[in-house]
Amino acid sequence: MDKFRKQFIAGIIVANPIFVLALGLCPTLAVSVTIDNGLVMSGAVVFVLVASCIVISTIRKFVPNMVRMPIFIVIIATFVTIIGLILEAYLPAAHASLGLFLPLIVVNCIILGRAEAFASKNPVVSSIADALGVGVGFTLALVTISFFRELLGTGGLSVLGVDLFTLPVLGEHPLALFILPPGAFLVIGLLMALFRWRGVIKE
Amino acid sequence: MKADTLRKVFPIISVTAVVFIAVTLLGLTDTVVRSTIEWQKEQKIQRMLYEIFPNMTEHTLEDDIYMIYSDEAKIGFAFLAVGKGYGGNIDILVGLEDETTVRGITIVSHLESPGLGARITESLFTDQFVGVNIADVALRQKGGKIDAITGASISSGAVVDAIRATVMEKVKSLENRE
Numbered sequence: 001m002d003k004f005r006k007q008f009i010a011g012i013i014v015a016n017p018i019f020v021l022a023l024g025l026c027p028t029l030a031v032s033v034t035i036d037n038g039l040v041m042s043g044a045v046v047f048v049l050v051a052s053c054i055v056i057s058t059i060r061k062f063v064p065n066m067v068r069m070p071i072f073i074v075i076i077a078t079f080v081t082i083i084g085l086i087l088e089a090y091l092p093a094a095h096a097s098l099g100l101f102l103p104l105i106v107v108n109c110i111i112l113g114r115a116e117a118f119a120s121k122n123p124v125v126s127s128i129a130d131a132l133g134v135g136v137g138f139t140l141a142l143v144t145i146s147f148f149r150e151l152l153g154t155g156g157l158s159v160l161g162v163d164l165f166t167l168p169v170l171g172e173h174p175l176a177l178f179i180l181p182p183g184a185f186l187v188i189g190l191l192m193a194l195f196r197w198r199g200v201i202k203e
Numbered sequence: 204m205k206a207d208t209l210r211k212v213f214p215i216i217s218v219t220a221v222v223f224i225a226v227t228l229l230g231l232t233d234t235v236v237r238s239t240i241e242w243q244k245e246q247k248i249q250r251m252l253y254e255i256f257p258n259m260t261e262h263t264l265e266d267d268i269y270m271i272y273s274d275e276a277k278i279g280f281a282f283l284a285v286g287k288g289y290g291g292n293i294d295i296l297v298g299l300e301d302e303t304t305v306r307g308i309t310i311v312s313h314l315e316s317p318g319l320g321a322r323i324t325e326s327l328f329t330d331q332f333v334g335v336n337i338a339d340v341a342l343r344q345k346g347g348k349i350d351a352i353t354g355a356s357i358s359s360g361a362v363v364d365a366i367r368a369t370v371m372e373k374v375k376s377l378e379n380r381e
Contacts, residue, residue, distance in 0.1 A: 064214040071221050078225040082232045089239035092247065099321070100290070100314060 004129045011133025017110045018141035019192050024110040027101045028142060029184040035159055038146035039139075040094040044087065044102060046135035048079045049111050050128060053119035057127035060120045072115045077106045110138060148187045153178035248296060248311065252281060255298035255307040266380075268373055271298070279306050282373050286365030289357045290314035293323070297366050302374045305340065308332045308366065313358075320358030328352055328359070332366070340367050 017023045024045075031041045052075050056063075063071050084102050087095040095102065105111065114134055119127040150157055155170030157163075177183045252262055252269060256279060261272040269281040279300045286293040291314035298306040310324045322328060331349050332340065341347025342356070342363055351359035 062217065064217055067214040067218050070218055074218075074221050074225050078228055081229055085232050085236050085240070089236040089243065092243045096312075 004125065007126050007129035008133040011130060012137040012140065016137040016141060017134055018138060019195055023113055024108050024138065027104060027108060028145065029181055031098060031101050032142055032146040032149055032184055033179055034150045035143060035146045035157065037097055038142040040091065041098060042139035042142050044083045045105060045108065045138055047083050048076060048105055049114060049135045050131045051079045052076045052111060052115055053127045053131035054124060056115045057119040057122060057124045068120065072112060076111055080105045110134060144191060145184065145187050149178045149183055153183060251296050251309040251311065254309060255281060268377065282369065283311065284365040284369035286361035288313055288315050288361045289320050290316060293361055293365065295362055295365060297370065299370065303337050305332045305335050305337060315358045320355040322352050322355060323358050323362055337367065337370050
């Protein structure tokens, strides 16, 4: 159990996929416009990550080394398509706003990275711990980035479709730069610098 | 010798097995959620019809053409046009006041590049179609009245061409019916 916890926590801080490993930055830049988008995207990624890692870790001893990549990709793509269909049926608005970036989870390097580096070499339980840790790390990073982008870029915040508040000056003159891709680079860069400076992330 | 052959064939068998299971799972999921997806699309189209015809009280669907009524009076008709965009099909809902005048358009779904072709959904582009005669639905460089989106002439052209072609076809089929 202690090992499980260690594995889980590693993915959140020491090996945070976005702030430390700088993996999966492409969907992060595109999707972290609003908190809602960030939450749905993280949910989809966590589902795909955990499900694929469970399956890959279970069958790891039967997968011939020379065809492991195609097999992993087929497994990941299956789960991505399943979550895509479910979102289209039950959350069509979220599905539409994520658009192309939902099917692109297939080639998200966080997922293939965990499958290749961890799940294909370790037993199921520690693979789940690893996947959950990395998934939560991704979620926290994505929500933090989209928090700042939504706040500065629209001058207010809304979570799950409910408007929480609008700032007095920013609400009328939002810094639209933060909604655009350069804003994502700025926010990610500044957050990385902050975490490094405060010693949250160590070399 | 036999064990050797088996070792050579095993990768093929394993990939085939994985693909087979994956396809089965996808087929199952699709069967379960397909009707919900269709229902959601229908709801979405109804909302979009209201956007184009705000005083619509009723609509009927006849051979892929939505007839729009306001208090028993026919105020127009609408249908879906499919354009070949840069990233895939673009589904466009086209509303007409009469056989020649566009009432409004809405992009139902598309797979165009974000920031470029995806801007066909913005009102800056779609509002250009309101009240335009179908003969003028063409890009400006081809003698029409529609301005293409900068950097997305393929997506803009696909929308315009699909609307013109589908309007011609549907108007003809309406005339044949009467």
